Amino acid sequence: xxxxxxxxxxxxxxxxxxxxxxxxxxxxxxxxxxxxxxxxxxxxxxxxxxxxxxxxxxxxxxxxxxxxxxxxxxxxxxxxxxxxxxxxxxxxxxxxxxxxxxxxxxxxxxxxxxxxxxxxxxxxxxxxxxxxxxxxxxxxxxxxxxxxxxxxxxxxxxxxxxxxxxxxxxxxxxxxxxxxxxxxxxxxxxxxxxxxxxxxxxxxxxxxxxxxxxxxxxxxxxxxxxxxxxxxxxxxxxxxxxxxxxxxxxxxxxxxxxxxxxxxxxxxxxxxxxxxxxxxxxxxxxxxxxxxxxxxxxxxxxxxxxxxxxxxxxxxxxxxxxxxxxxxxxxxxxxxxxxxxxxxxxxxxxxxxxxxxxxxxxxxxxxxxxxxxxxxxxxxxxxxxxxxxxxxxxxxxxxxxxxxxxxxxxxxxxxxxxxxxxxxxxxxxxxxxxxxxxxxxxxxxxxxxxxxxxxxxxxxxxxxxxxxxxxxxxxxxxxxxxxxxxxxxxxxxxxxxxxxxxxxxxxxxxxxxxxxxxxxxxxxxxxxxxxxxxxxxxxxxxxxxxxxxxxxxxxxxxxxxxxxxxxxxxxxxxxxxxxxxxxxxxxxxxxxxxxxxxxxxxxxxxxxxxxxxxxxxxxxxxxxxxxxxxxxxxxxxxxxxxxxxxxxxxxxxxxxxxxxxxxxxxxxxxxxxxxxxxxxxxxxxxxxxxxxxxxxxxxxxxxxxxxxxxxxxxxxxxxxxxxxxxxxx
Ligand SMILES: O=P(O)(O)OC[C@H]1O[C@H](O[C@H]2O[C@H](CO)[C@@H](O)[C@H](O)[C@H]2O)[C@H](O)[C@@H](O)[C@@H]1O
Ligand SMILES: O=c1ccn([C@@H]2O[C@H](COP(=O)(O)OP(=O)(O)O)[C@@H](O)[C@H]2O)c(=O)[nH]1
Numbered sequence: 001x002x003x004x005x006x007x008x009x010x011x012x013x014x015x016x017x018x019x020x021x022x023x024x025x026x027x028x029x030x031x032x033x034x035x036x037x038x039x040x041x042x043x044x045x046x047x048x049x050x051x052x053x054x055x056x057x058x059x060x061x062x063x064x065x066x067x068x069x070x071x072x073x074x075x076x077x078x079x080x081x082x083x084x085x086x087x088x089x090x091x092x093x094x095x096x097x098x099x100x101x102x103x104x105x106x107x108x109x110x111x112x113x114x115x116x117x118x119x120x121x122x123x124x125x126x127x128x129x130x131x132x133x134x135x136x137x138x139x140x141x142x143x144x145x146x147x148x149x150x151x152x153x154x155x156x157x158x159x160x161x162x163x164x165x166x167x168x169x170x171x172x173x174x175x176x177x178x179x180x181x182x183x184x185x186x187x188x189x190x191x192x193x194x195x196x197x198x199x200x201x202x203x204x205x206x207x208x209x210x211x212x213x214x215x216x217x218x219x220x221x222x223x224x225x226x227x228x229x230x231x232x233x234x235x236x237x238x239x240x241x242x243x244x245x246x247x248x249x250x251x252x253x254x255x256x257x258x259x260x261x262x263x264x265x266x267x268x269x270x271x272x273x274x275x276x277x278x279x280x281x282x283x284x285x286x287x288x289x290x291x292x293x294x295x296x297x298x299x300x301x302x303x304x305x306x307x308x309x310x311x312x313x314x315x316x317x318x319x320x321x322x323x324x325x326x327x328x329x330x331x332x333x334x335x336x337x338x339x340x341x342x343x344x345x346x347x348x349x350x351x352x353x354x355x356x357x358x359x360x361x362x363x364x365x366x367x368x369x370x371x372x373x374x375x376x377x378x379x380x381x382x383x384x385x386x387x388x389x390x391x392x393x394x395x396x397x398x399x400x401x402x403x404x405x406x407x408x409x410x411x412x413x414x415x416x417x418x419x420x421x422x423x424x425x426x427x428x429x430x431x432x433x434x435x436x437x438x439x440x441x442x443x444x445x446x447x448x449x450x451x452x453x454x455x456x457x458x459x460x461x462x463x464x465x466x467x468x469x470x471x472x473x474x475x476x477x478x479x480x481x482x483x484x485x486x487x488x489x490x491x492x493x494x495x496x497x498x499x500x501x502x503x504x505x506x507x508x509x510x511x512x513x514x515x516x517x518x519x520x521x522x523x524x525x526x527x528x529x530x531x532x533x534x535x536x537x538x539x540x541x542x543x544x545x546x547x548x549x550x551x552x553x554x555x556x557x558x559x560x561x562x563x564x565x566x567x568x569x570x571x572x573x574x575x576x577x578x579x580x581x582x583x584x585x586x587x588x589x590x591x592x593x594x595x596x597x598x599x600x601x602x603x604x605x606x607x608x609x610x611x612x613x614x615x616x617x618x619x620x621x622x623x624x625x626x627x628x629x630x631x632x633x634x635x636x637x638x639x640x641x642x643x644x645x646x647x648x649x650x651x652x653x654x655x656x657x658x659x660x661x662x663x664x665x666x667x668x669x670x671x672x673x674x675x676x677x678x679x680x681x682x683x684x685x686x687x688x689x690x691x692x693x694x695x696x697x698x699x700x701x702x703x704x705x706x707x708x709x710x711x712x713x714x715x716x717x718x719x720x721x722x723x724x725x726x727x728x729x
Pocket of ligand 2: 027028029030031033272273274307309349350351352356375376377378379381
C-alpha cells in the first residue's frame, strides 16, 4: 500500500534532557497540530528532528528511539552546531524574518549558516531515500526544508513529492532580497505540488519565480525543467472534533469555571501565542494600555490573560524580544494594577491542550493580532471550542486565517488606536451579534478542518506531475536518442541535418544580437557540412542579415524568417518563397510600438515578412499581462490582412499566414535520394511546424523541457552540439 512519508523539521514530539531526566513531550506550534491527524490516519512515517539527544546515556537513547519508533517517527539527528546554524541561524535568523516582512531583523552575513542549511537539507533528503519505497508519497514541510524537494528529485526522479509552506511567501520585492533566492525557488520547484495557505502567497511565489528564474507566470501550474509543478492554496486547519470533545469534557469545563471564578466577575480577554516577534504581542500590549487609559470605568471589569509559549530562545532576536515584552507588561501592570489585581496576567510557559481549551472556554474575547502569520491556528481553535456560539474573536488582517474568518472583528495590528477600540467593541458585543458571527465562523471552521486540508493536498498530489506542453505540441518525447540511433544515422547513405538556431545551437539571450555563434560552433557546422553526402540547413526565424553575417561563409543552406527566404550556398542569392504584400506592416508596427512603450525592456524585431514583439527582458508580471492584450488589439488587422499571430518563448510574432518552417521541407527532400536520413533539431513552437512536415522516418529532436511532437529530446543546446559532434566523429 502507498505510504505517506511526512517530513518536517520538528517531530510531533520533542525529547528534553534535563539533569539526567528525559522527557518526550508533544511539540508546540501549528505545524505539528495540523499534521498529527494525517500521520495517524495514513499510518506512514514522520521524519524530523527529535531534539537534542546528545546528553542521553546509551540506555536512555535506546529507550527514546523505541518510543519514537512506536509513534512512526524517524529521527533525523542534528549536532548542536547544526541547530545553531541551520535552525537558529538560517531558518529562524534569515528565512523566518524575511518571509514575515521583518527585513530589519535579517542576519544575512553569516554564510556558514547557509552552508549548514544546505547540508542539513541534504541529510533530510538522504534520510528520506533510506526509508523510501516505490509508490510512497513524500510530503515535505516548511521553510526549514525548502531545498529538500529538489534534492530528493535528483535522487529519485519519479518520486511523488509534495511541499507545503506554513509561513507567508512574501511579495517578490521582499523575497528577492535573499542572496539564495534562486536556490530556494529551485529547491521548492523540485516538488510535484507546492502548497500555500492563501492565494496571495501563491501569487507572490509565482511572480518571484518569474522574476528570479524567468519562468512564465501561471497561477495554477509552472512549467519547470520539463515537469509541471502544480501550485495550490490549501488553508491549513485543526482537528475540530478533538476541540469539540475537549470543550465538552467535564474536567476542562470545571477548569474553565475555575479560571472565570478567579477573575471575580471580570471579563476575560485572552491571547495565546508562541513568544515570537511576528505575533504582535508588544503592539497588543500597547493597545491594552491605550484601552485602559481611555476607559477608566472598565479598568476593574477586565482581565487580560496572555499565554506566551517559550520558543527559539537561542536566537538573539527572540531573547531581546522577551525582555521588551516583560518590560511592557511590567510597565502596564505597574500603572494600572491595584492591591487586589493587575490588568495583565502574563504566563511564560506552555500548557497541555486541555489547559489551553479551558482558557478558550473562559475567554469572552480572544485576541489574535500577529503582525504577519502564515495561517494562525489559535483563532480556529478558539472558534471550534465555543460550542455554545458565544465569545468574540479579534483577528489581525495579516494572519492567513483572515482570508477565511471574515466574520471576526478584523483589525490592523499596527494601528494601536484601532486595536484599542476593537477591544472595547468586542467587550460590549451583544449576545445576538456574538451568536450570528460565531455561528458563521464555526460553520467555516467545521467544514474546512485539518482532515479536509490534508485530503485536498494529497488528492492533488495523487493527480499531479507530468510535463508541460511545449507551445503547440502534444506529447512527451522519448528522451535522448540512443547511441545506436546516432550510429545508424552516421552510416546512412546520405544525411540531411536541419537545425534551428536560437535555443537549439546557442542558448537564448536577453538581446538577440548577443546570441552570436562563436568560433567553436562555426567550426562544428563546417565539419558537419564537410562529411560526405551530408547537407546542413539552418532554419531560423531570424532575418537574412543575421544569418548571412554569422554563418554566411559556411557551405551550408540558410533559411531565414521561418523559411520565407532561402540561400543554398555561400555567394548565392537569397530567394523568396513567393510574392508578399507588405502593406500591413505600418499598422501592426504601430500597435506593437504601443506595447513597447508601456512595457519597459520589451522591443520590436522587424523582419521582411514578419514583426516580432520580444518581452524576455521585461518585468514578467507586467509582460505576461500585456501579452494577453496583444491579440485583442491586433485582432482586426490580423483578419483583414490574412496574418497569423504566433506565440513563442517570450515572443509574439505577426507573420503572413502559411509561412512556416515546414514550407521548405519538400524542396530540401527533393535534393537528396529517398534513402537520405533526416535529422531535425529545434526548441520552440515554430520548430513543431518543421517536425510536422517531415516524413515519419525523420529523427526529430526537441531541445529543452516540455512536450513536443519530436521523437526525442535533449536538455539544452550544449547536448544538441554534442550530438552534432558525434555525427562527425
Ligand atoms: O518548530 P518551532 O521553531 O518551535 O516553531 C513552531 C512552528 O511555527 C510555525 O508555524 C506555522 O505553521 C502553522 C500551521 O500551518 C501556521 O498556522 C502558522 O501561522 C505558522 O507560523 C512554523 O512554520 C513551523 O514550522 C514550526 O514548527
Ligand atoms: O502552550 C501551548 C499553547 C498553544 N499551543 C498550540 O500551538 C499552536 C500554535 O499554532 P499557530 O498556528 O497559531 O502558530 P505557530 O506557533 O505555529 O506559529 C496551536 O495549535 C496551539 O494550540 C501549544 O502547543 N502549547
